[in-house]
Each structure stands twice: as structure tokens, then as C-alpha cells.
Amino acid sequence: MDRYSIAIDTLGGDNGSRYMVMGIADAMKQANDFDVILTGHEDELKTYINEFNCDKTRITIIDSSEEITCHDSPVEAIRSKKKSSMVLALNEVKEGRAKACISSGNSGALLAGGQFIVGRAKGVKRTPLAPLIPNKFSSSLLIDCGANVDAKPEYLVQFAKMGSVYMENIEGIKNPKVAIINIGAEDEKGNELVKETIPLLRECKDINFIGSIEARDIPEGKADVLVCDAFVGNVILKFYEGIGKTFISEISDTLKKSFFTMIGGAIVKKPLKKTFKKYMADNKGGAPLLGLKGLVVKIHGNCKNNEVSSAIMQCRSFIINEVNSKIVSALEAEK
Amino acid sequence: MDRYSIAIDTLGGDNGSRYMVMGIADAMKQANDFDVILTGHEDELKTYINEFNCDKTRITIIDSSEEITCHDSPVEAIRSKKKSSMVLALNEVKEGRAKACISSGNSGALLAGGQFIVGRAKGVKRTPLAPLIPNKFSSSLLIDCGANVDAKPEYLVQFAKMGSVYMENIEGIKNPKVAIINIGAEDEKGNELVKETIPLLRECKDINFIGSIEARDIPEGKADVLVCDAFVGNVILKFYEGIGKTFISEISDTLKKSFFTMIGGAIVKKPLKKTFKKYMADNKGGAPLLGLKGLVVKIHGNCKNNEVSSAIMQCRSFIINEVNSKIVSALEAEK
Numbered sequence: 001m002d003r004y005s006i007a008i009d010t011l012g013g014d015n016g017s018r019y020m021v022m023g024i025a026d027a028m029k030q031a032n033d034f035d036v037i038l039t040g041h042e043d044e045l046k047t048y049i050n051e052f053n054c055d056k057t058r059i060t061i062i063d064s065s066e067e068i069t070c071h072d073s074p075v076e077a078i079r080s081k082k083k084s085s086m087v088l089a090l091n092e093v094k095e096g097r098a099k100a101c102i103s104s105g106n107s108g109a110l111l112a113g114g115q116f117i118v119g120r121a122k123g124v125k126r127t128p129l130a131p132l133i134p135n136k137f138s139s140s141l142l143i144d145c146g147a148n149v150d151a152k153p154e155y156l157v158q159f160a161k162m163g164s165v166y167m168e169n170i171e172g173i174k175n176p177k178v179a180i181i182n183i184g185a186e187d188e189k190g191n192e193l194v195k196e197t198i199p200l201l202r203e204c205k206d207i208n209f210i211g212s213i214e215a216r217d218i219p220e221g222k223a224d225v226l227v228c229d230a231f232v233g234n235v236i237l238k239f240y241e242g243i244g245k246t247f248i249s250e251i252s253d254t255l256k257k258s259f260f261t262m263i264g265g266a267i268v269k270k271p272l273k274k275t276f277k278k279y280m281a282d283n284k285g286g287a288p289l290l291g292l293k294g295l296v297v298k299i300h301g302n303c304k305n306n307e308v309s310s311a312i313m314q315c316r317s318f319i320i321n322e323v324n325s326k327i328v329s330a331l332e333a334e335k
Numbered sequence: 336m337d338r339y340s341i342a343i344d345t346l347g348g349d350n351g352s353r354y355m356v357m358g359i360a361d362a363m364k365q366a367n368d369f370d371v372i373l374t375g376h377e378d379e380l381k382t383y384i385n386e387f388n389c390d391k392t393r394i395t396i397i398d399s400s401e402e403i404t405c406h407d408s409p410v411e412a413i414r415s416k417k418k419s420s421m422v423l424a425l426n427e428v429k430e431g432r433a434k435a436c437i438s439s440g441n442s443g444a445l446l447a448g449g450q451f452i453v454g455r456a457k458g459v460k461r462t463p464l465a466p467l468i469p470n471k472f473s474s475s476l477l478i479d480c481g482a483n484v485d486a487k488p489e490y491l492v493q494f495a496k497m498g499s500v501y502m503e504n505i506e507g508i509k510n511p512k513v514a515i516i517n518i519g520a521e522d523e524k525g526n527e528l529v530k531e532t533i534p535l536l537r538e539c540k541d542i543n544f545i546g547s548i549e550a551r552d553i554p555e556g557k558a559d560v561l562v563c564d565a566f567v568g569n570v571i572l573k574f575y576e577g578i579g580k581t582f583i584s585e586i587s588d589t590l591k592k593s594f595f596t597m598i599g600g601a602i603v604k605k606p607l608k609k610t611f612k613k614y615m616a617d618n619k620g621g622a623p624l625l626g627l628k629g630l631v632v633k634i635h636g637n638c639k640n641n642e643v644s645s646a647i648m649q650c651r652s653f654i655i656n657e658v659n660s661k662i663v664s665a666l667e668a669e670k
Contacts, residue, residue, distance in 0.1 A: 136581055136585070149518065149525065149526035149527075150526050150527050181570065183484065183565075183566060183569035183570065183573070190484065190566070191484035191485050191564075191566045192484075192485050194566075214573050214577075215569075215570045215571070215572075215573040215574035215577060216573040216574060216576050216577030216580075217577060218574060218577060218578075219574075219577050219578050219580075219581035219582075220577065220581060229526075230518075231518060231525070231526045231529075231567070232566070232567060232570055234518035234550075235516065235518065235550045235567055235570065235571065236550070236570065236574060237550075238518070238549050238550040238551040239550035239551060239553060239554075239571060239574060239575075240574075240578070241551050242549075242550060242551030242552060242553060242554050242555065243553075243554050243575070243578055243579075244578075245551075245554075246470075246471055246554035246555060247554075247582055250471070250610050250611070251586070251607065251610070253610075254603070254606050254607050254609075254610040255603060255606075257606055258606075260602055261602060261603050261606050263599075263602060264598075264599040264600070264601070264602025264603035265599070265603055266599070267595055267596060267598060267599025267602075268589070268590060268596050268599035268600055268603055271589050271590075271592055271593075271596050272586065272589050274589075275585050275586070275588075275589040276585070
């Protein structure tokens with residue numbers, strides 16, 4: 001395979017571009033078959049590139065001081081801030097100079113930019129954002145957490161197929177179990193959307209559809225691909241984050257409560273931390289926006305170097321495994 | 336206030352009617368202003384009533400050996416199993432002999448029975464099931480987790496008002512904070528249902544509407560009444576149960592991992608258990624089905640005596656505080 005480039009928007013995150021470059025440096029050490037195109041403050045980037053001793057022959061910088069912030073209205077920002085680091089990075093994918101683009105900026109703007117700038121791949125009706133969420137054993141793909149809050153059955157069917165291709169090729173899960181998130185196990189349960197989608201999923205011969213999954217079984221890892229509309233997906237994703245944070249702070253507070261709990265806490269803190277580490281998804285890359293002509297990956301606003309480097313490796317895996325053309329084939333097969 | 340009765344379906348739970356009677360005995364000791372009507376196996380009930388030394392003058396038994404099981408189709412079961420313990424208990428409310436009814440049986444059947452047998456109160460468009468879900472400080476009412484999976488804006492507005500009345504009168508929260516569950520904080524975020532509902536809620540002068548709440552803020556207790564359609568409500572409720580169970584089993588497994596963690600675990604186990612006890616809602620009664628001509632309370636299928644007695648005290652509080660007529664007034668005020 002020829003060399004390829006990954007574009008990275010280095011602005012828009014909470015922790016500044018230094019962590020971005022730290023992560024990029026790390027990924028560049030892990031693999032040598034790609035180059036990077038960085039959009040952001042050129043001077044600052046040059047300083048960090050020197051600091052982390054990156055191979056400069058593999059780096060192109062596109063200077064941009066314009067930033068899309070979290071306060072910007074997504075569609076408006078994509079249209080008006082043509083020189084922003086995010087739009088410039090997306091443009092690299094559109095123009096074919098990069099195969100993927102990573103950003104920690106405004107999620108809504110990135111979703112809009114993916115659609116309007118990069119554009120949908122052939123046969124794709126809607127482009128879902130599909131983060132991996134941790135479970136007891138590994139992770140499941142929660143598809144969709146993007147913009148399709150009022151979805152149609154045919155979108156969910158496509159999401160099921162895209163998610164299946166993704167998990168098979170990126171996470172290496174053979175014949176991934178696909179389930180639709182529902183409020184009961186039986187096919188006649190659910191809202192209109194779910195009830196209309198289930199028979200369509202049952203007809204799909206090319207995915208391993210196991211039926212409905214109740215939300216209580218998500219942490220138990222009973223399915224690899226969790227299909228839902230983006231409203232439900234967002235609620236689950238955010239609730240997971242919230243409850244995880246609350247529980248961990250509750251544990252931590254409890255262990256500090258008295259002299260005795262501090263002694264016990266000193267012993268169990270490290271093993272507990274290790275246990276809960278798998279519920280922190282920063283080693284799993286970012287959330288891919290699937291179904292585009294290239295790949296767009298959203299990483300957390302508060303991401304650090306780990307998440308940046310794993311997102312780059314995720315893009316690499318996506319490109320090397322030609323996931324986009326496999327998605328297009330999977331969607332064509334349905335007709 | 337005159338004496339009143341509470342009807343209790345003693346079949347349909349996983350743990351048998353002995354726990355039901357144990358809980359009933361406990362509640363009868365806590366307050367003396369009510370009687371109970373028990374539906375179920377008469378002989379069995381008599382044995383337990385003796386065992387727990389209940390005041391027999393306060394108990395009426397309606398013998399029933401027919402049971403609605405979790406495998407029955409809800410509407411069908413309510414229609415065909417006229418002599419089942421659940422239908423008989425609901426009938427007591429319909430006929431005015433009881434003011435409330437408690438059951439641990441088939442949720443769908445109880446929801447259907449509430450609507451078809453007890454009937455909606457004046458002005459009520461849909462009857463929501465509204466469990467309390469625990470948060471860091473206390474609990475929030477999650478309204479709706481019932482049958483209204485494809486809701487309309489005007490239903491959600493009524494849910495907001497009913498929930499507000501409930502939390503003020505039953506949980507004693509003055510001017511409860513009402514929020515709509517959404518995927519962003521701004522009013523323009525959300526699916527069609529949420530976007531159409533927000534302006535209607537902003538117009539309601541009689542509730543303390545604080546806007547949208549993201550699911551991540553639910554465990555932080557940022558709102559007292561959480562308004563959503565029943566699909567979203569069910570997903571949150573089940574996910575909460577699932578993640579709680581998974582995290583607690585993860586902690587427990589970690590503490591058993593080695594000799595050292597067992598020593599540390601022995602010290603911190605009790606305080607941790609105490610911390611997480613507040614996330615187990617069995618001392619908060621059951622989930623009320625609101626907006627009926629009486630009160631119907633769903634308790635867990637695996638409930639034990641604690642949940643039964645607290646559900647009875649919850650019914651008592653509902654009746655004494657005349658919550659039903661306050662709900663009707665609140666809904667009338669909107670016109």
C-alpha cells in the first residue's frame with residue numbers, strides 16, 4: 001500500500017496543542033507508513049515538534065489561527081469559518097490529500113463538516129457517529145451517537161451493517177453480534193422506530209443480528225454492535241460517563257472517610273483503579289463518523305496524548321483494512 | 336380523614352407471598368389509619384398473617400389462584416384473566432373499596448390494567464409510570480418509564496406537572512426542579528419531540544422548569560423531576576440497574592483478588608456497601624402509575640418485605656396528601 005496522510009486539527013481541545021503533538025509523536029514512532037498534516041498555530045506546533053523530536057519529513061503544517069469553539073453554532077461555523085483549523089483539516093480529506101481527519105473540537109461542527117465537506121460515500125443514507133463504549137469484557141460499538149436524532153428504520157439498518165464491518169475489521173471480532181437497543185427482549189416491544197426496524201434487521205443475511213438488547217445488558221457485553229437512534233445513543237453515552245464519574249468519586253470519598261478506611265483504601269486503591277481503567281475508553285481511539293468518503297474521527301475535548309495516538313492508530317487500521325470500501329460493498333449487497 | 340384501604344396483589348412476585356405479608360405486617364405496625372385488602376392464595380395468606388401476628392380486623396382476603404405471569408401478553412391477560420389476583424386488586428380501586436393498589440406482577444399488564452380497569456383521572460391524556468431513581472444526594476422522579484413510548488409534547492407537559500405535584504407532596508421537595516432529558520443544554524438541541532416540548536414547558540408558570548438536562552448530570556441530582564418519553568426513560572432506568580450491578584460485582588471481584596486486597600477489602604467493604612446502599616431504591620417504595628382515578632404502584636418482581644412496606648407507606652402518603660386531586664387541579668390550571 002502507498003503512503004497516506006492523516007490530517008489532525010490541533011485546535012479546539014481543552015488541553016492545548018502540546019498534548020496533540022505528544023500523541024502524534026508517539027503514533028509516528030509506532031508506525032512508519034503514514035504522514036501527518038497538522039492544522040493549527042504553526043509557530044506553536046513547530047516548538048512542540050522539536051520538543052517531542054518528531055520526524056519533520058513526515059509532517060506538513062497548515063497554519064491556522066481561526067478556531068471553531070464549543071460556543072459556535074455547528075452548521076454556521078462550518079460555513080463561515082473557512083480558514084478554521086477544523087475546516088482546513090476536513091478539506092484535506094475532501095481534496096484527497098489525507099485519508100482521515102481527527103479533531104477534538106466542537107462535535108456538532110465536526111459532524112456537519114463531515115457531511116458537507118467530506119461528503120457521504122456511495123449508497124449511504126446517513127452518517128452515524130459510533131463510539132466504542134466499554135463493557136465488562138471489552139467494548140461495544142454504540143451506533144448512532146451523532147446527529148440523526150429522528151432516525152428512520154432504513155438508517156438503522158445501514159448503521160447495523162456499517163457497525164458490523166467496523167467491528168470485524170477494526171476490533172477483529174468475527175461475525176460480531178448486532179443488537180437493537182430496546183425496552184424488552186421480544187420483537188413486539190419498542191417504540192415505532194424499533195418495531196419497524198426489527199423485521200428489516202431480521203431479513204439482513206449478512207449481519208449476525210441477535211435481536212433486542214435491554215439497556216441493563218449493555219455493561220455485560222452481550223452485543224458487539226448496539227444499534228439505536230442518535231438521541232438514545234447520546235443519552236446512553238452521556239449517562240455512562242456521568243454514572244462512572246459519580247461512582248468513582250463516591251468510592252474515592254468513601255475510602256477517605258476515616259483512618260481505617262484510609263488504610264484499607266491504600267491497599268485496594270490500585271487494584272480498584274486497574275479494574276475501572278477498562279471503563280475509561282481513552283486507549284480505544286475516538287468515535288468514528290462512518291459512511292463518509294474518508295474517515296472523520298472525533299476525540300474528546302479533554303483528550304490527552306494517549307487518546308490522540310490511539311485515534312491515529314485507529315485511522316491507520318481503518319485505512320489499511322479499507323473499511324470504507326467494505327462498508328460501501330456491504331450497503332450495496334442489501335439491494 | 337376516614338379510614339381507607341389499600342389493595343395488594345400478593346402473587347406475581349419472584350419471592351412468594353410470604354415476603355409480601357412480612358412487609359404488610361411491618362407497614363401496619365407503622366400506621367393504624369388504613370386497612371388492607373389482599374388478593375392471592377387465601378390459605379397461604381392466612382398462615383403468614385398468623386406467623387407475622389397481623390391485626391386480622393384490618394385485613395380482608397380475596398381468594399384468587401389465578402395469576403398473571405411475566406409470560407402473559409399484558410392487554411390480553413388483563414382482559415381474559417378476570418379472576419387473577421392483579422385484576423381483582425385493581426377492581427377494588429375501580430369499585431372505590433380501595434384507594435390504591437400495589438403489585439409486583441407483570442409490569443405491562445399492570446400498566447394496561449391501570450388504564451382499562453381503574454381509568455384515567457379527569458383531564459389526563461396519558462398515565463406515566465414514574466419511578467424514583469437515586470442520585471448522589473437523594474432521588475429524582477423519572478417520568479415516564481411506562482407505556483408511552485411514542486409520546487407527544489402535550490403528554491410530556493402533563494408529565495412535568497404531575498411529577499412536580501408528586502415530588503412536592505410525597506418527597507417534600509419545595510418547588511421541585513423540573514428538567515427535560517436532552518442531548519445538550521441549549522433549547523435548540525434535541526429530537527423533534529424534545530424541541531417541540533421545551534417552549535411549552537417554558538410557558539408553564541406553575542412548575543419550576545430549569546430547561547434541558549444531559550444524561551451525565553442525572554446522577555449528580557441536578558433536577559428533581561426528569562421528563563422524557565417512556566422509551567428513553569426505560570433505557571435510563573434499565574441501564575442504571577445494569578451498570579450499578581456490574582460495577583458492584585467488579586468491586587467485589589477486585590476485593591477478592593489476592594490476600595492483600597482481601598485484607599483491605601475487609602476494612603472498606605462495609606463503608607462501601609453503605610455508600611452504594613443509597614443507589615438501591617428499595618426503601619423508596621415502588622413506581623407510581625400517575626394520573627389514574629386511584630393510585631397503582633408497581634414494585635419490583637424480586638421485591639422483599641422492605642419494598643412492600645415502603646410502597647404501602649408511599650400509598651398512604653399519596654392518599655393522605657390527596658395527590659390525585661392536586662394533580663387534577665394542576666392539569667386544569669393549564670387550560
